[in-house]
Amino acid sequence: MRTDTHQIRAVLEGWAAAVRAKDMSGILANHTEDMVMFDVPEPLQSKGMQAYRETWDLFYRYSPGGDGSFDLSQIEISAGDSVAYATAIVTIFGSPLRLTVGLRKHGDNWLIAHEHHSHAAPLDTAPQR
Protein backbone atom coordinates (compact mmCIF):
# COMPACT_ATOMS: atom_id res chain seq x y z
CA MET A 1 0.00 0.00 0.00
CA ARG A 2 2.75 2.39 0.94
CA THR A 3 4.67 1.49 -2.21
CA ASP A 4 1.51 2.04 -4.23
CA THR A 5 1.09 5.49 -2.73
CA HIS A 6 4.70 6.33 -3.57
CA GLN A 7 4.29 5.12 -7.13
CA ILE A 8 1.10 7.12 -7.60
CA ARG A 9 2.70 10.25 -6.20
CA ALA A 10 5.59 9.81 -8.65
CA VAL A 11 3.14 9.41 -11.56
CA LEU A 12 1.33 12.60 -10.58
CA GLU A 13 4.49 14.62 -10.01
CA GLY A 14 5.97 13.39 -13.27
CA TRP A 15 2.81 14.35 -15.13
CA ALA A 16 2.77 17.84 -13.60
CA ALA A 17 6.46 18.30 -14.44
CA ALA A 18 5.71 17.34 -18.04
CA VAL A 19 2.90 19.91 -18.16
CA ARG A 20 5.30 22.58 -16.93
CA ALA A 21 7.89 21.52 -19.50
CA LYS A 22 5.30 21.36 -22.35
CA ASP A 23 6.48 17.79 -22.88
CA MET A 24 3.46 16.23 -24.57
CA SER A 25 4.82 12.68 -24.59
CA GLY A 26 5.53 12.99 -20.88
CA ILE A 27 2.01 14.28 -20.25
CA LEU A 28 0.53 11.26 -22.06
CA ALA A 29 2.98 8.66 -20.74
CA ASN A 30 0.95 7.07 -17.95
CA HIS A 31 -2.68 7.03 -19.00
CA THR A 32 -5.16 4.31 -19.94
CA GLU A 33 -6.52 4.22 -23.49
CA ASP A 34 -10.07 4.76 -22.20
CA MET A 35 -9.11 7.88 -20.26
CA VAL A 36 -12.09 10.09 -19.29
CA MET A 37 -11.32 13.81 -19.00
CA PHE A 38 -13.45 16.46 -17.29
CA ASP A 39 -11.49 19.57 -18.23
CA VAL A 40 -11.97 23.15 -17.04
CA PRO A 41 -13.46 24.40 -20.33
CA GLU A 42 -15.91 22.68 -22.63
CA PRO A 43 -16.48 20.07 -23.90
CA LEU A 44 -18.35 18.52 -20.98
CA GLN A 45 -16.15 15.45 -21.19
CA SER A 46 -13.68 13.80 -23.52
CA LYS A 47 -12.94 10.12 -23.86
CA GLY A 48 -9.85 8.38 -25.12
CA MET A 49 -6.26 9.45 -25.53
CA GLN A 50 -6.68 11.41 -28.76
CA ALA A 51 -9.32 13.63 -27.17
CA TYR A 52 -7.21 13.92 -24.03
CA ARG A 53 -4.25 15.10 -26.06
CA GLU A 54 -6.42 17.73 -27.70
CA THR A 55 -7.33 19.19 -24.30
CA TRP A 56 -3.64 19.94 -23.85
CA ASP A 57 -3.32 21.42 -27.33
CA LEU A 58 -6.16 23.73 -26.32
CA PHE A 59 -4.52 24.48 -23.00
CA TYR A 60 -1.27 25.58 -24.62
CA ARG A 61 -3.12 27.53 -27.30
CA TYR A 62 -4.86 29.54 -24.59
CA SER A 63 -1.66 29.99 -22.64
CA PRO A 64 1.02 30.15 -25.33
CA GLY A 65 3.52 31.87 -23.14
CA GLY A 66 2.29 30.25 -19.99
CA ASP A 67 4.01 31.07 -16.78
CA GLY A 68 5.40 27.56 -16.43
CA SER A 69 3.49 26.93 -13.22
CA PHE A 70 1.51 23.76 -12.68
CA ASP A 71 2.41 22.90 -9.15
CA LEU A 72 0.61 20.23 -7.14
CA SER A 73 -0.04 20.77 -3.45
CA GLN A 74 -2.16 19.10 -0.80
CA ILE A 75 -1.88 15.77 -2.60
CA GLU A 76 -3.99 13.11 -0.88
CA ILE A 77 -3.94 9.56 -2.23
CA SER A 78 -6.30 6.68 -1.44
CA ALA A 79 -4.95 3.47 -2.93
CA GLY A 80 -6.40 -0.04 -2.90
CA ASP A 81 -5.06 -3.13 -4.64
CA SER A 82 -5.96 -2.12 -8.18
CA VAL A 83 -7.88 1.17 -8.03
CA ALA A 84 -6.90 4.49 -6.49
CA TYR A 85 -7.88 8.11 -6.55
CA ALA A 86 -6.05 11.27 -5.59
CA THR A 87 -7.00 14.87 -4.88
CA ALA A 88 -4.76 17.90 -5.12
CA ILE A 89 -4.74 21.63 -5.60
CA VAL A 90 -2.89 22.89 -8.67
CA THR A 91 -1.55 26.43 -8.70
CA ILE A 92 -1.61 27.87 -12.17
CA PHE A 93 -1.56 31.46 -13.36
CA GLY A 94 -1.78 32.34 -9.66
CA SER A 95 -5.19 30.72 -9.38
CA PRO A 96 -5.99 27.49 -7.51
CA LEU A 97 -7.47 24.62 -9.49
CA ARG A 98 -9.05 21.54 -7.93
CA LEU A 99 -7.78 18.25 -9.35
CA THR A 100 -9.19 14.76 -8.87
CA VAL A 101 -7.42 11.83 -10.53
CA GLY A 102 -8.64 8.23 -10.83
CA LEU A 103 -6.03 5.51 -11.38
CA ARG A 104 -5.98 1.81 -12.19
CA LYS A 105 -3.11 -0.61 -11.74
CA HIS A 106 -2.02 -2.42 -14.89
CA GLY A 107 0.55 -5.05 -14.00
CA ASP A 108 3.01 -3.23 -11.78
CA ASN A 109 2.16 0.23 -13.06
CA TRP A 110 -0.41 2.76 -11.94
CA LEU A 111 -2.07 4.53 -14.87
CA ILE A 112 -4.31 7.61 -14.87
CA ALA A 113 -7.79 6.68 -16.13
CA HIS A 114 -9.65 9.84 -15.18
CA GLU A 115 -8.94 13.51 -14.50
CA HIS A 116 -11.35 16.17 -13.29
CA HIS A 117 -10.07 19.78 -13.33
CA SER A 118 -12.15 22.72 -12.12
CA HIS A 119 -12.08 26.15 -10.57
CA ALA A 120 -14.50 26.96 -7.78
CA ALA A 121 -17.12 29.34 -9.21
CA PRO A 122 -17.46 32.71 -7.47
CA LEU A 123 -20.54 32.38 -5.33
CA ASP A 124 -22.34 35.43 -6.69
CA THR A 125 -22.19 34.10 -10.23
CA ALA A 126 -23.10 30.54 -9.30
CA PRO A 127 -26.77 30.58 -8.34
CA GLN A 128 -27.18 27.35 -10.22
CA ARG A 129 -25.14 24.51 -8.87
Add this chain to the structure above:
Amino acid sequence: MRTDTHQIRAVLEGWAAAVRAKDMSGILANHTEDMVMFDVPEPLQSKGMQAYRETWDLFYRYSPGGDGSFDLSQIEISAGDSVAYATAIVTIFGSPLRLTVGLRKHGDNWLIAHEHHSHAAPLDTAPQR
Protein backbone atom coordinates in the same frame (compact mmCIF):
# COMPACT_ATOMS: atom_id res chain seq x y z
CA MET B 1 -15.91 -6.98 -7.79
CA ARG B 2 -19.30 -7.14 -9.42
CA THR B 3 -20.99 -7.02 -6.02
CA ASP B 4 -18.82 -4.03 -5.11
CA THR B 5 -19.89 -2.24 -8.26
CA HIS B 6 -23.53 -2.95 -7.50
CA GLN B 7 -23.15 -1.68 -3.93
CA ILE B 8 -21.44 1.50 -5.09
CA ARG B 9 -24.11 2.14 -7.69
CA ALA B 10 -26.76 1.75 -4.97
CA VAL B 11 -24.90 4.21 -2.70
CA LEU B 12 -24.73 6.77 -5.52
CA GLU B 13 -28.36 6.34 -6.61
CA GLY B 14 -29.53 6.52 -2.98
CA TRP B 15 -27.54 9.70 -2.44
CA ALA B 16 -28.96 11.33 -5.59
CA ALA B 17 -32.49 10.31 -4.58
CA ALA B 18 -31.92 11.93 -1.17
CA VAL B 19 -30.76 15.13 -2.89
CA ARG B 20 -33.93 15.18 -4.98
CA ALA B 21 -36.06 14.56 -1.86
CA LYS B 22 -34.20 17.22 0.19
CA ASP B 23 -33.56 14.44 2.73
CA MET B 24 -30.45 15.72 4.50
CA SER B 25 -29.91 12.62 6.64
CA GLY B 26 -30.10 10.53 3.50
CA ILE B 27 -27.60 12.78 1.75
CA LEU B 28 -25.14 12.36 4.63
CA ALA B 29 -25.79 8.66 5.31
CA ASN B 30 -22.85 7.05 3.52
CA HIS B 31 -19.85 9.34 3.86
CA THR B 32 -16.55 9.16 5.70
CA GLU B 33 -15.88 11.65 8.50
CA ASP B 34 -12.87 13.06 6.62
CA MET B 35 -14.93 13.72 3.47
CA VAL B 36 -13.27 16.17 1.04
CA MET B 37 -15.68 18.22 -1.09
CA PHE B 38 -14.86 20.18 -4.25
CA ASP B 39 -18.21 21.88 -4.82
CA VAL B 40 -19.34 23.96 -7.81
CA PRO B 41 -19.15 27.30 -5.97
CA GLU B 42 -16.57 28.53 -3.51
CA PRO B 43 -15.01 27.68 -1.15
CA LEU B 44 -12.21 25.94 -3.02
CA GLN B 45 -12.65 22.86 -0.88
CA SER B 46 -14.35 21.78 2.33
CA LYS B 47 -13.24 19.04 4.68
CA GLY B 48 -15.26 17.01 7.15
CA MET B 49 -18.93 16.23 7.45
CA GLN B 50 -20.01 19.51 9.02
CA ALA B 51 -18.58 21.49 6.12
CA TYR B 52 -20.06 18.99 3.67
CA ARG B 53 -23.50 19.45 5.20
CA GLU B 54 -23.12 23.22 4.81
CA THR B 55 -22.54 22.86 1.07
CA TRP B 56 -26.01 21.34 0.84
CA ASP B 57 -27.54 24.08 3.00
CA LEU B 58 -26.05 26.51 0.48
CA PHE B 59 -27.33 24.47 -2.44
CA TYR B 60 -30.91 24.52 -1.17
CA ARG B 61 -30.66 28.20 -0.27
CA TYR B 62 -29.72 28.97 -3.87
CA SER B 63 -32.40 26.68 -5.24
CA PRO B 64 -35.20 26.96 -2.66
CA GLY B 65 -37.85 25.79 -5.05
CA GLY B 66 -35.53 23.59 -7.02
CA ASP B 67 -36.91 21.61 -9.87
CA GLY B 68 -36.38 18.32 -8.08
CA SER B 69 -33.93 17.10 -10.67
CA PHE B 70 -30.61 15.56 -9.73
CA ASP B 71 -30.42 12.62 -12.05
CA LEU B 72 -27.27 10.58 -12.57
CA SER B 73 -26.40 9.29 -16.00
CA GLN B 74 -23.35 7.74 -17.66
CA ILE B 75 -22.27 6.25 -14.33
CA GLU B 76 -18.90 4.52 -14.65
CA ILE B 77 -17.44 2.75 -11.62
CA SER B 78 -13.89 1.48 -11.11
CA ALA B 79 -13.74 -0.61 -7.94
CA GLY B 80 -10.78 -2.36 -6.31
CA ASP B 81 -10.72 -4.23 -3.01
CA SER B 82 -10.97 -1.18 -0.75
CA VAL B 83 -10.87 1.93 -2.92
CA ALA B 84 -13.09 2.94 -5.83
CA TYR B 85 -14.00 5.95 -7.88
CA ALA B 86 -16.96 6.76 -10.08
CA THR B 87 -17.76 9.32 -12.73
CA ALA B 88 -21.19 10.48 -13.81
CA ILE B 89 -23.10 13.30 -15.41
CA VAL B 90 -25.77 14.92 -13.24
CA THR B 91 -28.64 16.75 -14.91
CA ILE B 92 -29.81 19.65 -12.80
CA PHE B 93 -31.78 22.75 -13.76
CA GLY B 94 -31.45 21.47 -17.31
CA SER B 95 -27.67 21.84 -17.19
CA PRO B 96 -25.14 19.00 -17.14
CA LEU B 97 -22.78 18.77 -14.18
CA ARG B 98 -19.69 16.57 -14.07
CA LEU B 99 -19.41 14.43 -10.94
CA THR B 100 -16.44 12.44 -9.69
CA VAL B 101 -16.79 10.44 -6.46
CA GLY B 102 -14.04 8.68 -4.48
CA LEU B 103 -15.07 5.83 -2.18
CA ARG B 104 -13.47 3.68 0.49
CA LYS B 105 -14.71 0.37 1.84
CA HIS B 106 -15.25 0.28 5.59
CA GLY B 107 -16.08 -3.26 6.66
CA ASP B 108 -18.73 -4.38 4.21
CA ASN B 109 -19.85 -0.88 3.29
CA TRP B 110 -18.68 1.52 0.61
CA LEU B 111 -18.56 5.11 1.85
CA ILE B 112 -18.12 8.33 -0.14
CA ALA B 113 -14.86 10.03 0.89
CA HIS B 114 -14.64 12.61 -1.88
CA GLU B 115 -16.90 14.46 -4.31
CA HIS B 116 -15.93 16.81 -7.10
CA HIS B 117 -18.77 18.72 -8.80
CA SER B 118 -18.23 21.13 -11.69
CA HIS B 119 -19.71 22.64 -14.79
CA ALA B 120 -17.59 22.89 -17.92
CA ALA B 121 -16.71 26.55 -18.40
CA PRO B 122 -17.77 28.13 -21.70
CA LEU B 123 -14.64 28.25 -23.77
CA ASP B 124 -14.75 31.96 -24.54
CA THR B 125 -14.79 32.83 -20.83
CA ALA B 126 -12.13 30.32 -19.84
CA PRO B 127 -8.85 31.63 -21.18
CA GLN B 128 -7.28 30.60 -17.91
CA ARG B 129 -7.46 26.93 -17.25
